[in-house]
Amino acid sequence: MPKFSDLDALYNTNTAEVATSMYEDPDLFAEEMEKIFKKTWVFVAHDSEFPDKGSFKLSNVGLEPVIVVRDRKGKIHCMVNRCRHRAATVCEVKKGKTSSFQCPYHGWGYGLDGSLRALPYPEQYGDDFDKTQHGLLKLRTESYNGMVFATFNEDAEPLVDFLGEGVCRYIDLFMKQGGGFPVKVLGEHQFSVPMNWKVQLENTTDAYHFPIVHKSFMQTLDGETGELFDFLDKGVGYVEDLGNGHSVMLMIPELLDLDENLDDPIPERFADLAQQLLDDGYPDEQMRKIVRAVSGAGFNLNLFPNVSFSLSFLRVLTPKSVEQTDIRHIALGMDGGPEAANQMRMRLHEHFQGPMGFGSPDDAEVWERVQRGTKGGEDLSILVNRGMVDEEPGEYGPRGHISAETGMRAAYKMWKGMMSQ
Known part of the structure; x- marks a missing residue:
């Protein structure tokens, strides 16, 4: 019998109320790591982060440190970053290229597929x-359109x-930001916020906060x-x-499909880029496709859980403890595309998402204040009921107003289902 058998007290589906303890209980957090992060598909990397044979990227699946690597045949593996002998990590470089992994403690050596090769x-x-029984612990790994996921299940x-x-x-629509080129990771920055992981999970499809939290950005x-x-x-x-x-x-909506409306006027903020692309010999149609891709997709997509x-x-997001979550912000660009377009993508990324930007630092401040606020009034509920009054059937599920908390209810419905198993 799970400790948290009264899940209705934690999330009331009918009223869309979340218990304050959902953000604060360390035992609940531990159970989430087992029942959610070890049981479902968790995003670990974009395939452009380790494009070559022998290239790798460190990541996490919940609390578990993992290595995502491409072997000599191009196959992707995800393995727990822990030597099978005495538990030391076998890799501390965030990303790179190698022919093998070796434990620094006693020298156990592992192949790119995680197999124990020598000791x-x-x-x-x-x-x-039997060396075949002592390879690195491997996860099941699959990918979709460059997005690599892994699971222990x-x-x-x-x-x-x-x-x-x-x-x-x-995802297919989002990846049209390559503008006819493959999408690649241009760079990233990482930071840690003293908050429960679900505080961030609630944010990405929350438009209600945008004109308030991001007022400075709008200005x-x-x-x-x-x-x-x-x-x-x-x-x-x-x-x-x-x-x-x-x-x-x-x-x-006009930026839902970046291959459409290519004949629309070039926005003034992209006029210089458009002219530079034309000067560099890009045909008008390709120029318009690239410029439109640089502007970004017109939607946010939130995938449970991370x-x-x-x-x-x-x-x-990477949960670290009940009240600490690490965040990676990954800037995307065009692999083989014009340098001017990628540079502009980075400037746009820095403007909002960057550490000195006008968007993400404000988000992080609010996330932290939510966590601090839960220290008061522990019997009060957190409300995610906005938009229930006029929610309608959509193409794939319930659909609400642009400011509705439909996305949060979707996440907590899944949370409740997984925690009940």
Whole structure:
């Protein structure tokens, strides 16, 4: 019998109320790590982060440190970063290229597929020591459109089934930001916030906070761009439950599909880029496609439990403790695309998501204040009921107003289902 058998007291589906203890209870956090992060598909890397044979990337699946690596045949593996002898990590370099991994403590050596290849003085283990039983612990690994996921659960449904038709559709639309080129990671920055992981999980498809938390960002925009981001006052778009805890928030419908409306006027903020691309010999149609891709997709996509797609970047959360969460903000660009376009993508990323930007630091401040606020009034509920009054059936699930908390309810429905098992 699980300790937290009264899940209705933690999340009331009918009233969409969340118990304060959901953010604070260390025992509940420990159970989440076992029942959620060890049981479902967790995003670990984008395949452009380790493009070559022998290249690798460190990541996490919940609290577990893992290595994501491409072997000599190009196959992707995800393995726990722990020597099978005395538990030391076998890799401390965040990303790079190698032919093998070796424990720095006693020299046990592992292949790119995690198999134990060699160890010093093996005779002391006896003739019956079987190296094939002592490789790095491997996770099941699958990918979709460059997004690599891993799970400890060998019985988990195939990744495409977990994502579902709706998520796959929006991932495909999001990846059109390559502008005809493959999408690649341009860089990232990492930071830690004293908050429970679910505080961030709630944020990506929450438009209600945008004009308040991001008022300073809005004040930096020109009139044309400000009109584009004024989606809450215009009431356009929607938030939709895509199933399995996933949700999408469409804020700028005209930027849903970046291959459409290519004949629209070039926005003033991209006029110099457009002219430079033409001067560099790009045909008008390709120039327009690249410029449109640079602007970013017009929606946010939130995947349960740990990754979101927001306009033009990826946000990855890693739970560290009940009141600490690490965040990665990953800037995306065009692999083989024009340098001028990638440079502009980085400037746009820095403007909002960067550590000195006008967006993400404000988000982090609010996340921290939510966690601090839970120290008072522990019997009070957290409300995620906005928009229940006029929610309607969407293409894939319940669909609400652009400011509705439909996405949060989607995530907590999945949370409740997994925690009940």
